[in-house]
Amino acid sequence: MTVSILVPSSLVREAEDKREATRKIGYVARAATVFRADRLVVFPDGEGERRWGGGFVETVLRYAATPPYLRKEAWGTRSELEYAGVLPPLRAPSQTGSESDDSGSTRQGIVTEVGPDGRVRVNCGLQHPISLVVPPKMEVDEGERVTVRISSREPVRAKLVDEPISVLSIHRMDLSEALGREDAGVRVATSRFGENLTTSRLGSLAGRIERDGMTVAFGAPERGLPAMLDGVTVERVAPAGQREDGESDEGDSSHINVEPGAPSRFDLWLNTVPNQGSKVVRTEEAIVASLACLTLPE
Numbered sequence: 299m300t301v302s303i304l305v306p307s308s309l310v311r312e313a314e315d316k317r318e319a320t321r322k323i324g325y326v327a328r329a330a331t332v333f334r335a336d337r338l339v340v341f342p343d344g345e346g347e348r349r350w351g352g353g354f355v356e357t358v359l360r361y362a363a364t365p366p367y368l369r370k371e372a373w374g375t376r377s378e379l380e381y382a383g384v385l386p387p388l389r390a391p392s393q394t395g396s397e398s399d400d401s402g403s404t405r406q407g408i409v410t411e412v413g414p415d416g417r418v419r420v421n422c423g424l425q426h427p428i429s430l431v432v433p434p435k436m437e438v439d440e441g442e443r444v445t446v447r448i449s450s451r452e453p454v455r456a457k458l459v460d461e462p463i464s465v466l467s468i469h470r471m472d473l474s475e476a477l478g479r480e481d482a483g484v485r486v487a488t489s490r491f492g493e494n495l496t497t498s499r500l501g502s503l504a505g506r507i508e509r510d511g512m513t514v515a516f517g518a519p520e521r522g523l524p525a526m527l528d529g530v531t532v533e534r535v536a537p538a539g540q541r542e543d544g545e546s547d548e549g550d551s552s553h554i555n556v557e558p559g560a561p562s563r564f565d566l567w568l569n570t571v572p573n574q575g576s577k578v579v580r581t582e583e584a585i586v587a588s589l590a591c592l593t594l595p596e
Contacts, residue, residue: 300481300511301335301593304473306343306526307352308518309581317381319350320358324385325582327362330466331388333589338363338466341473346521352470354378360468362388367423368408368443390466406463407446409438420458422446428456436460473527476513477563483511485565487523488588490574491532491552492567495591503566504596514588515564516581529560 305326313319330338340356357378362385364372373379407422418438419427430446436458438444445463448456469476477485484507493499517523524530533555554567570588571579579587 299508300483302337302339302513303330303335303585304339304341304476304513304515305581306346306518307340307355308343308346308521309355310350311346311348312519317384320381321384322582323355323358324362326585327359328386328388329582329585331390333593335466338468339476340470341476343518343526346518356468356470363466363468365406368406368421371408371421404445404447404463407444409440409442409444412440420444420446424454428454430456430458433458433460481511482513486512486514487564487567488514488516488570488584489522489524489554489567490569491554492569494572495568495570500591504594507592508596512592516584518581524554529557531555
């Protein structure tokens, strides 16, 4: 099952400073990791951006998804990463080394030097970069990320393997492109004006999501998805108990109205926190609440 999370470039629009913005992005990366998301996409919302836009969000996310032992080598010093120290640790197997009973642990490395004899030096978080033989039919360049299988640390025994490690990949693309991917699966838009997610509704979705995967999109603080998308509006509906003077005994209700042919098409509009006790659910909170339900096995 492939799980993709879509967040807008306006994700940190309410942050008071860069430190707070960085921390918020870290919480998003952490939530994506906890629920084993495969892909985290930043889509443009230029009208909603303020001090820190999509470039900042993407850079901090990519840094957070990089194993700590590779960050200095891969990133150096950048202004966007001034407060990277506040990022919570992800502790994903791809960052700490995935243990296997029969073949040691696999971890990410970065090629620091390519030699003329079919060997390369790789930084993979050991005390020093190690010299490894490049397998046949595998080509690597300096600065490239590679997979290293470590069978022993004392003495060091390791080898390059031509296979990917399951990692959280970070992308920046248009919403329509992300929704149009072949592996998009069930395309879900989250909004407090969507259909309430209930146990019965979740039961009918679980099998489909487990089979096809899903792509889940989230809005930004004080700027939900309907405000970002052309052809999508919030329609207010007077309940049956409305009085003749126009006042309602039960309060107005609202729902999503999608015009025919609207460019950003979702399979479902869901309210994944139907009984929210706060006026605003933050994006990182919405991700946790949504994926905790939508990733449940059938």
